[in-house]
Amino acid sequence: MTFIKPKFRHPDLPTNKLGYTLSYYEGALSTLCAGCGHDSISAAIIQSAFEMNIEPHKLAKLSGIGCSSKTPAYFLSNSHGFNSVHGRMPSVATGANMANKDLIYLGVSGDGDTASIGMGQFVHVIRRNLKMIYIVMNNGCYGLTKGQDSATADNGSISKSGIVNQFQAIDLCGLAIELGATFVAQSFSGDKKQLIPLIKAGMAHNGFAFINVISPCVTFNNNKGSTKSYDFVRDHLEATGTFDFVPEMEEITTNYESGEKHAIKLHDGSLLQFNKLDNEWDPLDRFSAMKAVHQAREKNEIITGLLYLNQKAMDLHELVNTCDRPLNTLKKEDLCPGNGVLAVINAGLR
């Protein structure tokens, strides 16, 4: 029985700008079921962090409870980590971010952890536009407790035991756009080509970046009739157009035909390049994005890609006007003006 991943890697593995190979961003061997979509998302996170040249100690990964929330053990072993109470990852992330805004915050959650027990926290972290990337590994079921329907299970989806779901599903992307999230994307665990640039863009976004990743549960929700199975998702996938993430440093050489090209400059100077966008729909326009989400739902399609982006909104630190330095670096001398100042204030009140 294998508990250990061999230490050998391909001898020609490339290094990133920091001199690390991809293996430096790996984690422990996954204990999830073989073929779990979550493992693919972990791999996409590893690849993104490698390509973004992230110093592992400059990133904190946070999660709640569930199969999805176990995954931070399986990537970025050299980064900070916090496995919080069920559904409470957003508050821990908020606290950590308030204390040290210099880190990249990567929250990982599941459909149960977000759409059920954590819903209250989820909607409020959106409202506050906390600068973090929030990934939901959405498999439409409670895999850790043998596959009961979750709140994101689609109406009419058939469970492994043959029962048809009677309830309406919570559409996390629609909800996030409705609540004013500033970066909303949807993707599929089986499509790393799309997922990796999305994660990279989410990490670069100045505000709350939400990615709902449909991630089939091979053990409990990959049966015929399930709307979250590999086959169903592949058949109903409707990509909003291919796009790429171009870091600030790199020169842009790709030339698109006019009318097909659509590039968005992100806060940190990096670029999001779209290609062949639907004419009807503009990811910078909230109404158009909401319409696209609703239309896809009507047509029984799964719309993927970057759905909505708002770069104008201020993140939480800007909203509450914190100082430039991370709060955890402020010493007593910075925070306490001293007796002299107090005396002056007191005097002013007399």
Next chain:
Amino acid sequence: MQPTDIKNPEYFHKVVDCQYACPAHTPVPEYIRLISQEKYTEAYMINWESNVFPGVLGRTCDRPCEPACRRGRIEEEPVAICRLKRVAADNKGEVKPFMPQGPFSFNGKKIALVGGGPASLTVARDLAPLGYEIHLFDEQFKGGGFMRSQIPSFRLPESVLDEEVNYILDLGIHTHFNHFVHSMEELLSQDYDAVFVGTGAPKGRDLPDLPGRNEGAKKIHIGINWLANVAFEHTTNIGKKVIVLGGGNTAMDCCRTSRRLGGEFVKVVVRSPYSEMKASPWEKEDAMHEDIPIVDNHVPIEFVVKDGVLKGLNFEKVTPIFENGKRKLVPTGEPLVFIEADDVLIAIGQENSFPWIERSAGIDFDKWGMPVVDTLTHASSHPKVFFGGDSAWGPKNVITAVAHGHQAAISMDLFCRNLPLTQRPSPFVNLVSQKMGLHEWAYESDVVNDVRYTVAQADKKITLSNRKTEVELGFTKHEGCKEAERCLNCDIQTVFVEDKCIECDACVDICPTTCITFIDNAEEDELRQLLNMPALNTSQDLYVSAPLKTKRVMVKDEDVCLHCGLCAERCPTSAWDMHKFLYEVTKAG
């Protein structure tokens, strides 16, 4: 690319790099696994079936398998395959009961084998159990050929050689020792149904035109003849100062033997640069360990003889220059270098020699005096006569001679049964799943990180004082187990079944060495560049599936696959499975 045809046994055979590189195609991982399980007798028998002389080869093989070993591509050193073979031979139990038991019923056919070396002995072993009456001729008083006359006892103890030669002779071979065959025509006039020539390459090259060669003749020896004289105890001493000319393994054996017969200042002098010497690296190391300097880039110019006594040799210093991809040795222009010597051993190569085969015997020879031999069937132009070992295509090594012996035996058996020689038997192949449970395999799938173990040597003081004391002590059982665990089990194949795959990427994500890619199909050159890790080692194949549901194909680069089984373990649908692949070259009969 077209989907890979894994039903063709040669595809997976090539993945087992060591076995593929071995001339006799010994199932290496299979016996290494048995050693790690301390099943030495079984490991020995797998070797014996395939390479006939496990004890000999475990000490002396040229190891074509080791440079091919996959382990050498993922870390510095390959598995010590050769010395593991010796572990099996050293620790085996009773093996005779597992060998063919005579007497065999006579099938009415008589075979003559000329020469008692590894090629002839292999033919004897393969054909005797089939009922052939086999007559083996050798000029020496014991069998073994060059394994006896040229490999010194400190590398190969006589007892080991005797044991393995006797396993064959005990099959009821009629031996005619001390019998030099003088005439092929006479042999053919007797009632033999087929004749096998395994007389090796018995003629050592000389430097007849070098000034002083005749005057100093008494102290100038041909390396292989001198080694034979030592082996048969006709020569028991040598001068204090010895020069060995040549850079091959024979030169290494000559210099090390000289150290044991009284040579105190022994030098190897070679024309070419050190790095281009033909000797195996480990043999060069062993020589230098015995205080024998290797002087390279020195071309012998003349023997210096004064008053009829050899004083030494004059050499010209050269430097290698590369021109149009060819290496030339160009004199440096420095004055000649004189090196003192009481004795000189010339070990600059050896040649074939067939003075006993009449050119009228019906066997065609080419313009270099070599017999014309078919590379597949080993048949000469005379229907009854077959060649193998060094005598067929010039000097190679023991394991090649054994491989020749097997093939010649097949041909001779076909010939005696009036079947076409080209009707070669297919290999015996077996492919069976190793799955025992969810995460359990019938083989040790863990990849250990140990570096190669070195074989301990006996104290130099003792080994240099006695020619017959073996230098290498061999691995202990414990070291053998540890070294055996370094084997990556390349014979446990990753087998992919397209229609089970749901393209979940689990195998891609888990693969430690990034071997697997799901990708749109393309031509091989393009595909190799587009994989998650470009497959730049073109000597290793790509395993390509038929198109999957998404129209993509699975492409696996076989180059640095660790055979760890993680792809199969992480596969939810068993589209990947680990199958043990056994490939045995079918023998005569």
